[in-house]
Amino acid sequence: xxxxxxFEVMLLVTALVVLSLLYSLVKFAxxxxxxxGPGFFLGIxxxxxxxxxPGKRWLTGYHAILVALHLALAAALGLCFAFKRWDxxxxxxxxxxxxxVPAVVALNLWTRHKLGARPPVRAVALSLESRRLGDYISxxxxxxxxAIIVAxxxxxxxxxxxxxxxxxxxxxxxxLILPGKIALVRSGAPLPAERAEEHYRYQDAMRRNSIHALNxxxxxxxxxxxxxxxxxxxxxxxxxxxxxxxxAVFTAVFAWMMIVIYRGMRLAVTMGRDLLPAGSWMTPxxxxxxxxxxxxxxxxxxxxxxxxxxNLYSLLR
Amino acid sequence: xxxxxxxxxxxxxxxxxxxxxKALIARNxxxxxxxxxxxxxxxxxxxxNLNTVAVAYRQLQDEGFVTVRHxxxxxxxxxxxxxxxxxxxxxxxxxALTEMILAGKTNQEIEETVHRxxxxxxxxxxxxxxxGGAL
Numbered sequence: 001x002x003x004x005x006x007f008e009v010m011l012l013v014t015a016l017v018v019l020s021l022l023y024s025l026v027k028f029a030x031x032x033x034x035x036x037g038p039g040f041f042l043g044i045x046x047x048x049x050x051x052x053x054p055g056k057r058w059l060t061g062y063h064a065i066l067v068a069l070h071l072a073l074a075a076a077l078g079l080c081f082a083f084k085r086w087d088x089x090x091x092x093x094x095x096x097x098x099x100x101v102p103a104v105v106a107l108n109l110w111t112r113h114k115l116g117a118r119p120p121v122r123a124v125a126l127s128l129e130s131r132r133l134g135d136y137i138s139x140x141x142x143x144x145x146x147a148i149i150v151a152x153x154x155x156x157x158x159x160x161x162x163x164x165x166x167x168x169x170x171x172x173x174x175x176l177i178l179p180g181k182i183a184l185v186r187s188g189a190p191l192p193a194e195r196a197e198e199h200y201r202y203q204d205a206m207r208r209n210s211i212h213a214l215n216x217x218x219x220x221x222x223x224x225x226x227x228x229x230x231x232x233x234x235x236x237x238x239x240x241x242x243x244x245x246x247x248a249v250f251t252a253v254f255a256w257m258m259i260v261i262y263r264g265m266r267l268a269v270t271m272g273r274d275l276l277p278a279g280s281w282m283t284p285x286x287x288x289x290x291x292x293x294x295x296x297x298x299x300x301x302x303x304x305x306x307x308x309x310x311n312l313y314s315l316l317r
Numbered sequence: 318x319x320x321x322x323x324x325x326x327x328x329x330x331x332x333x334x335x336x337x338x339k340a341l342i343a344r345n346x347x348x349x350x351x352x353x354x355x356x357x358x359x360x361x362x363x364x365x366n367l368n369t370v371a372v373a374y375r376q377l378q379d380e381g382f383v384t385v386r387h388x389x390x391x392x393x394x395x396x397x398x399x400x401x402x403x404x405x406x407x408x409x410x411x412x413a414l415t416e417m418i419l420a421g422k423t424n425q426e427i428e429e430t431v432h433r434x435x436x437x438x439x440x441x442x443x444x445x446x447x448x449g450g451a452l
Contacts, residue, residue, distance in 0.1 A: 121324050126334070126363055128318040128347070130354045130390065188362040193321040200319070284324040285365045 003240035004247070010086040012247065014077065017093050020258050025070060028265045033062055035269055036277050042108055043277035044116040058115075062107070069103055094311050098304065116280070124283040125196035127188075136185045136211055142178060148222055149175065155229035166317075168228045170310045173303075175221035177214045180303065183296035184210050189278035190285075202271045203278070209264030216257035223253050318346055322363070330365055334373035342382060342393065344438060345445035353383060353391040 004012075033042045038051060041058055051059070073096050080088045149172060156168060184207055191199045227246050234242045320337035322330065341347040354362075356370045363370075374391050377383045383391040417427050 123321055123323045124363060126320040126322060126337075126359060128320065128338075128341070128353055130352050131358060186358070186361060188358070190362065190364060191319070193323075196319045196321070283364060284322065285330065285363055 003243040006086045007084075009243075009247065010089040012251070013093065014089055016251065016254055017096070018077075021070070021073075021096070023262070024265075025066065027262070028269075029066060030063065033059060036272060036280075037274060040277065040280065041115060042111045043280055044112055045119060045280050046115060058111075065103070065107060069100060073099070088315075091311055091315060094307060098308055098311070101304070112279070119279075119281050121282045121284060122276075123193035124285070125191040125193045125199075127191060127196070127200050129200070131185055131188070133182060133185055136208065137178075137181055141215075145175075145218065145222065148226065152225050152229045155233060159229075159232045161232060163228070163232075166310065166314050168225055170307070170314070171221050171225035171228075173306045173310060175218050175225065176303070177218045179299045180296065181211050181214055183299050184214075187296050190283040192276050192281065195275070199275055202275055205267055205271055206264070209260070209267060212260045213257070213264060216253070216260045220250070220253045220257055223249050329369075330363075331369050331373040331376070334359075334370065335376050338373075338377055339382060344441040345443075346441070347393050349393050349395050351393045352389065353393070355390050 034040075036043060039045060039048070041050065041055060042062075046055065073092075076095070077092055080086070080092055152168070153172070156163065187207075189203060191203070223246075230242060230246070231239070318341060320334065320341070322333050322337070326333055328336070338347065338353070347353075353359075353374070356367055356374060359365075359370045360367045374383065374385065377391070378385050381394055384394050385391050414427065417430065422430070
């Protein structure tokens with residue numbers, strides 16, 4: 001049995017990513033502004049008849065930005081293939097998230113600034129249900145996760161073979177998601193007093209979905225990290241089998257991650273219909289824009305900044 | 318279990334929390350041994366200062382409605398009726414009656430309101446007791 005070439009491996013990874021992106025674009029991202037019904041644009045309450053007037057322009061602008069983003073990324077991918085730079089494919093995958101997420105966040109902030117300057121003030125409901133970390137995070141799984149990371153590094157350091165430390169370091173950094181999960185458990189948007197129970201259940205389901213998606217992402221990074229020490233200890237004659245096993249596990253975990261993400265998106269659409277999106281209204285105590293937990297935002301900025309920094313370093317070194 | 322906090326309520330936020338928790342205890346919605354969410358969770362969810370929630374919890378503890386246990390949070394205390402002076406008990410009732418008279422309500426309307434609210438309280442209370450029994 002022969003191992004697949006670098007080109008074949010990257011082709012598989014690219015195919016997986018491109019298929020997922022196209023599915024997300026068609027099924028969710030394209031319809032995102034209308035997810036909460038015709039009374040909202042990207043989660044911001046708009047007046048009746050908005051989509052017959054200025055809403056058309058907003059919707060066209062949104063779709064144009066989406067198309068431009070995807071075209072730019074398709075061009076970058078085309079360049080990777082044209083110059084046979086397979087080593088840049090993982091960077092392209094990470095780069096997509098690093099370009100897409102800030103672009104969507106910026107678009108949301110801009111829309112909020114222009115359309116949601118004075119959202120209505122509503123009475124707020126407070127849930128008396130305690131959220132304990134143990135109800136959302138499995139500590140034995142976290143311990144296993146940490147043990148695998150430590151064991152991977154222990155094997156790599158003990159072998160004393162000269163290896164490129166950057167890729168395992170990138171995977172380890174990307175797998176450090178526990179602070180983000182803790183921040184998600186602790187964060188909660190205000191609940192409107194009307195239909196408080198439904199809003200609470202929706203918010204909790206979204207919280208659990210985000211944690212499941214982070215778990216799946218962590219597993220994907222862990223699988224990739226494990227590839228480095230396994231390559232060092234695997235018998236050289238059987239290396240092709242390791243590559244095939246790795247590809248099979250990677251593909252399975254990737255598919256699981258995408259299923260978790262899509263299921264979450266579908267649930268958000270189903271449960272969130274007719275409910276007030278977080279940040280579309282003001283409570284008597286805080287503004288509409290402050291609906292994200294500060295701890296989560298700080299963690300996310302450090303985490304994504306670290307990934308970006310390591311990616312840039314690997315590109316420029 | 319939810320507390321609703323109104324935008325146009327004249328009471329301070331901590332007092333709204335205190336009154337809301339007491340109302341839920343009176344309606345049997347919150348029973349002995351149930352845990353209230355942590356001060357950090359309440360403050361974070363509402364977007365208010367930690368101290369505001371801490372003051373509310375401290376008042377509930379001082380009045381004997383909750384017991385704050387280290388590590389377990391604020392737990393609803395046993396339901397032994399709290400002895401309060403008759404005059405002290407009537408003070409909020411007098412204030413509410415005054416407000417209703419100033420709002421132009423007749424004696425009959427006020428009586429109807431009081432009866433309706435009392436009946437609603439009793440109904441919720443027995444409903445929550447049945448739910449508790451079923452559990």
